[in-house]
Amino acid sequence: MTTPIILSVDDSSVLRRALVQLFEPYDCVVQQAADGEAGMVAVREHRPALILLDYNMPVLDGVGMLQRLRLEPDVARTPVIMLTANAAPEMLARVARLGVRDYVVKPFDGPALLAKVSRLLPLRPRPAA
Amino acid sequence: MMAVAADEALQDIFARAFGCPLARLDAAPAAMPPDALSIRMLLACDGVAGAAVLSVPAGLVALVASRMVSGASAVALDEAGLRDFGGELCNMLVGRVAARLAADGAEVTLGTPHAAVATVATAAHWVCAGFPLDFQVCRGSAS
Numbered sequence: 664m665t666t667p668i669i670l671s672v673d674d675s676s677v678l679r680r681a682l683v684q685l686f687e688p689y690d691c692v693v694q695q696a697a698d699g700e701a702g703m704v705a706v707r708e709h710r711p712a713l714i715l716l717d718y719n720m721p722v723l724d725g726v727g728m729l730q731r732l733r734l735e736p737d738v739a740r741t742p743v744i745m746l747t748a749n750a751a752p753e754m755l756a757r758v759a760r761l762g763v764r765d766y767v768v769k770p771f772d773g774p775a776l777l778a779k780v781s782r783l784l785p786l787r788p789r790p791a792a
Numbered sequence: 793m794m795a796v797a798a799d800e801a802l803q804d805i806f807a808r809a810f811g812c813p814l815a816r817l818d819a820a821p822a823a824m825p826p827d828a829l830s831i832r833m834l835l836a837c838d839g840v841a842g843a844a845v846l847s848v849p850a851g852l853v854a855l856v857a858s859r860m861v862s863g864a865s866a867v868a869l870d871e872a873g874l875r876d877f878g879g880e881l882c883n884m885l886v887g888r889v890a891a892r893l894a895a896d897g898a899e900v901t902l903g904t905p906h907a908a909v910a911t912v913a914t915a916a917h918w919v920c921a922g923f924p925l926d927f928q929v930c931r932g933s934a935s
Binding site: 678680719749 | 805809810857860861869873876877879880883884885886887888890891894895900902904
């Protein structure tokens with residue numbers, strides 16, 4: 664069984680580091696990208712099983728990346744959980760229309776995020792080295 | 793409404809999410825230390841342009857960051873890291889304000905945070921013709 668790849672797209676390196684730490688006990692690889700443009704490059708390269716996508720980013724924001732993702736047949740169905748500081752109903756409806764599977768309000772609660780991820784991706788303990 | 797939303801955002805992020813209690817000061821604020829960050833973010837409401845500005849000492853940014861990333865992954869934040877997480881803090885605060893305003897029916901537009909480690913060259917508080925007056929000139933590196 665291949666090790667699943669989770670792609671974290673967030674302009675904050677501290678947030679990305681926190682996500683790497685959160686998934687450290689699990690048998691998965693967390694790849695990182697700092698904006699939507701870099702995120703699309705990483706999606707094509709790594710074919711992640713799940714994307715954790717920040718909403719508000721420079722260069723190309725989360726909505727912009729989602730729109731591009733849904734236009735590329737090879738990766739269009741990749742499940743996405745949106746990480747956002749703004750949980751306004753209008754914003755949530757907008758990303759839901761783009762097929763976002765779930766969302767988490769920043770700063771994320773680790774166990775809650777793990778629970779949402781595990782609904783989309785089986786998280787197994789990392790094998791002992 | 794905006795002031796209430798801002799107060800709630802501060803309590804929600806600093807006190808509830810990161811466990812850093814805070815209290816409102818009624819007196820003139822203490823001067824910011826030289827390593828303080830100034831983070832500015834567009835917050836337009838119902839077509840009226842506006843901005844949120846967060847001024848926060850580097851030590852508080854580092855403290856909050858340490859509550860997000862701990863253990864072996866925790867590393868001391870350099871200046872870029874402080875700007876990075878300071879911007880994220882501002883984003884979280886403004887996101888809370890935006891959600892509250894949107895829930896009350898406002899149309900809200902947000903920008904991305906721009907942070908600077910600013911040395912406040914002039915920080916005195918003035919009174920001019922009976923009115924309070926603050927004029928701050930800062931220098932520092934911006935993101």
